[in-house]
Amino acid sequence: MAQVKIDNVIKRYGSLQVMHGVNVDINDGEFVVLVGPSGCGKSTLLRMLAGLEEISDGTISIGKRVVNNVPPKERDIAMVFQSYALYPHKTVYDNIGFPLKMAKRPQDEIDQKVRGAADILDLTKYLKRYPKELSGGQRQRVAMGRAIVRDPQVFLFDEPLSNLDAKLRVTMRVEIKELHQRLGTTIVYVTHDQIEAMTMADKIVVMRDGRVEQIGAPLDLYDNPANVFVAGFIGSPSMNFIHGTIVTEGGLRQFRSDSGLMLPLPHTSVPDGTKVTYGIRPEHISIADHGVPLRVVVVEPTGSETQVFAKHGSDFIDAMVKDRFKAAPNAEVHFAIDPANVHLFDRVSEQRL
Amino acid sequence: MEHIAGHKPALTWIVRICVTILVVLWLIPTVGLLVSSFRDRDDISASPWWQAPFPAEQTFATRIAGDAVQQADGYLLTGDIHDLPEANGAGRITAFGVSRSAPTGIAAGDTTDLPKGGTLTVHPDGSFEMLTPEAPDAKGQRLYFAAEVPPEFTTANYESVLYANGMAQAFINTFTVTIPATIIPILIAAFAAYALAWMEFPGRGLIIAGIVGLLVVPLQLALVPLLRLHNDIGIGQSFVGIWLAHTGFGLPLAIYLLRNYMAGLPKDIIEGAKVDGATDFQIFTRIILPLSFPALASFAIFQFLWTWNDLLVAKVFLPSDSESWVMTRKIADDLLGSRGGDWGILATAAFVSIAVPIAVFFLMQRYLVRGLLAGSVK
Numbered sequence: 001m002a003q004v005k006i007d008n009v010i011k012r013y014g015s016l017q018v019m020h021g022v023n024v025d026i027n028d029g030e031f032v033v034l035v036g037p038s039g040c041g042k043s044t045l046l047r048m049l050a051g052l053e054e055i056s057d058g059t060i061s062i063g064k065r066v067v068n069n070v071p072p073k074e075r076d077i078a079m080v081f082q083s084y085a086l087y088p089h090k091t092v093y094d095n096i097g098f099p100l101k102m103a104k105r106p107q108d109e110i111d112q113k114v115r116g117a118a119d120i121l122d123l124t125k126y127l128k129r130y131p132k133e134l135s136g137g138q139r140q141r142v143a144m145g146r147a148i149v150r151d152p153q154v155f156l157f158d159e160p161l162s163n164l165d166a167k168l169r170v171t172m173r174v175e176i177k178e179l180h181q182r183l184g185t186t187i188v189y190v191t192h193d194q195i196e197a198m199t200m201a202d203k204i205v206v207m208r209d210g211r212v213e214q215i216g217a218p219l220d221l222y223d224n225p226a227n228v229f230v231a232g233f234i235g236s237p238s239m240n241f242i243h244g245t246i247v248t249e250g251g252l253r254q255f256r257s258d259s260g261l262m263l264p265l266p267h268t269s270v271p272d273g274t275k276v277t278y279g280i281r282p283e284h285i286s287i288a289d290h291g292v293p294l295r296v297v298v299v300e301p302t303g304s305e306t307q308v309f310a311k312h313g314s315d316f317i318d319a320m321v322k323d324r325f326k327a328a329p330n331a332e333v334h335f336a337i338d339p340a341n342v343h344l345f346d347r348v349s350e351q352r353l
Numbered sequence: 354m355e356h357i358a359g360h361k362p363a364l365t366w367i368v369r370i371c372v373t374i375l376v377v378l379w380l381i382p383t384v385g386l387l388v389s390s391f392r393d394r395d396d397i398s399a400s401p402w403w404q405a406p407f408p409a410e411q412t413f414a415t416r417i418a419g420d421a422v423q424q425a426d427g428y429l430l431t432g433d434i435h436d437l438p439e440a441n442g443a444g445r446i447t448a449f450g451v452s453r454s455a456p457t458g459i460a461a462g463d464t465t466d467l468p469k470g471g472t473l474t475v476h477p478d479g480s481f482e483m484l485t486p487e488a489p490d491a492k493g494q495r496l497y498f499a500a501e502v503p504p505e506f507t508t509a510n511y512e513s514v515l516y517a518n519g520m521a522q523a524f525i526n527t528f529t530v531t532i533p534a535t536i537i538p539i540l541i542a543a544f545a546a547y548a549l550a551w552m553e554f555p556g557r558g559l560i561i562a563g564i565v566g567l568l569v570v571p572l573q574l575a576l577v578p579l580l581r582l583h584n585d586i587g588i589g590q591s592f593v594g595i596w597l598a599h600t601g602f603g604l605p606l607a608i609y610l611l612r613n614y615m616a617g618l619p620k621d622i623i624e625g626a627k628v629d630g631a632t633d634f635q636i637f638t639r640i641i642l643p644l645s646f647p648a649l650a651s652f653a654i655f656q657f658l659w660t661w662n663d664l665l666v667a668k669v670f671l672p673s674d675s676e677s678w679v680m681t682r683k684i685a686d687d688l689l690g691s692r693g694g695d696w697g698i699l700a701t702a703a704f705v706s707i708a709v710p711i712a713v714f715f716l717m718q719r720y721l722v723r724g725l726l727a728g729s730v731k
Binding site: 050051052071072073077078079081082083084085086087088089098099102103146150156 | 619621622624625626627628629630631632635640643644
């Protein structure tokens with residue numbers, strides 16, 4: 001177990017710079033999720049941590065040791081790949097035991113550790129099988145078994161659940177989190193799925209275009225997104241954004257959208273006339289008798305909740321309401337918005353105000 | 354497999370018919386060779402090989418002589434044609450004659466007059482009666498006849514090829530050439546292919562381009578300089594020399610094939626092994642080699658067949674004394690040179706020389722199936 005420090009890391013491919021000074025501190029035993037849209041550099045960052053990709057500038061340290069030029073096998077890490085990367089010509093037993101064999105451990109220790117890992121992962125029945133005879137979830141567990149027998153300082157997971165179906169993904173999500181609680185090892189986990197990030201992480205690192213947009217605990221990011229990108233990326237369905245200006249009308253400070261929709265404001269020191277982006281999450285909007293008047297576009301009942309798409313001029317607002325709700329298209333509906341849940345962002349810099 | 358041809362039944366049938374035609378086209382010469390190898394040279398020149406299973410008609414020349422029995426109207430000589438000299442192998446008689454100008458002018462069963470007086474009757478079953486006014490002389494009466502010859506197969510060709518002087522030595526020599534000439538390039542090429550596929554070093558792309566370039570260089574170009582080099586460094590014409598020559602000529606294709614195969618192996622497996630603590634050498638021996646077995650086997654087949662059938666390189670790089678002859682040289686120089694017209698021997702020699710490659714192919718072809726990677730990555 002160890003802390004990991006990524007300090008001002010830069011990556012260039014020739015003259016093309018893809019990683020622009022990334023700083024991440026990971027504490028001992030923490031479960032950190034790197035999340036972002038595809039191409040944001042999260043997998044590259046993980047591969048640089050593993051030593052599979054060289055860094056152009058900056059330092060990466062694991063424990064207290066700078067590992068910039070240390071080959072992967074000496075970094076004391078274990079990695080689980082998206083494709084599982086099992087050895088097709090070896091049995092499950094040999095797959096799990098391979099890292100120990102490479103480390104030239106005695107046979108009885110290998111046997112004991114492999115059986116221990118198989119026990120934790122419920123693979124004991126399958127030790128004699130070959131990877132091709134296993135299901136997707138079992139293969140994923142073998143890949144994890146190969147990582148845990150090494151008892152490394154850091155586990156690296158590269159989108160380990162993307163190849164599984166939706167149901168199995170939920171199960172494996174729980175299993176990985178449980179494994180972390182049991183072993184207490186530092187984990188760095190890459191995913192593009194913000195639900196995985198929210199449910200598993202102690203700390204989330206949101207990345208875009210080779211830059212860290214925000215680092216924080218899941219609920220922290222949800223409640224206080226640093227900018228429009230993080231606000232839109234975290235949370236599902238994603239936050240509503242309306243462009244407009246802050247005005248004072250009838251002694252009340254309000255938000256007026258470009259198409260004239262008036263929305264309530266929280267207490268803020270932002271001066272009148274500032275061009276802002278107004279953010280409100282669909283789940284923080286409810287249906288009321290009085291409030292913001294809009295016209296219904298589509299109503300989507302999902303059983304537990306009802307999603308209502310409504311518009312005013314060119315402004316679309318998406319609400320997730322707990323009550324059963326029925327409305328004909330184009331009917332008038334009133335949305336109640338709690339100002340406490342409103343996020344304001346600068347129109348130009350897109351940063352939180 | 355039906356998905357490859359498409360789902361239309363008509364198309365499937367066209368594919369099947371085409372495949373059948375191709376198979377038959379390829380098979381006909383081989384079958385002809387096989388049949389010819391079991392026939393003797395007279396049969397081969399008398400009838401084409403596809404008539405070999407059926408009886409052929411052949412003309413014989415002999416003389417009737419023997420003790421005649423005196424009767425009231427002359428001397429009667431009876432007997433069976435099959436017992437006469439030079440009538441070996443004759444079956445049913447179809448026609449006969451007594452003059453050279455019409456050797457088969459008279460149908461079997463009829464009677465003809467003899468030039469010196471008297472009559473001769475020959476029956477289809479071979480029995481004959483000759484009635485002459487005077488006792489036949491010791492020289493006998495000339496007789497020509499046409500008879501059906503039953504199909505005849507012989508292993509004599511195989512005996513003469515296999516037990517020919519030096520053939521066993523040539524067989525062993527061929528193995529002495531082919532086995533190292535197959536294994537050495539595979540060993541070298543596998544290492545090279547791994548490095549070119551998975552190790553980062555400057556100039557890698559140029560080396561690969563160079564190897565692809567070498568694929569198009571004809572080996573004839575290198576024969577003379579290479580032999581001079583061998584002579585200069587003291588290898589001369591020897592088995593070591595031919596191993597090195599075959600290795601060199603086989604390497605570009607071997608490296609190219611193996612590199613392409615290895616480069617196609619999933620990157621994650623190799624990176625996983627690196628993270629798991631394997632060195633490059635361990636990745637090569639424990640992961641890459643077992644997974645590359647289909648490619649290794651297919652190249653082994655190529656190289657084995659090519660070195661087995663090779664005559665040119667063997668002629669240049671092996672000593673010219675007959676102790677060092679390989680099979681191809683033995684067949685080309687010895688059997689063909691001295692018995693060029695003996696088609697039976699040639700067909701047999703061809704069959705003997707392809708027997709081992711065929712066995713190798715059938716032993717190895719199941720490894721050509723690429724299914725080993727199933728289950729490693731999704």
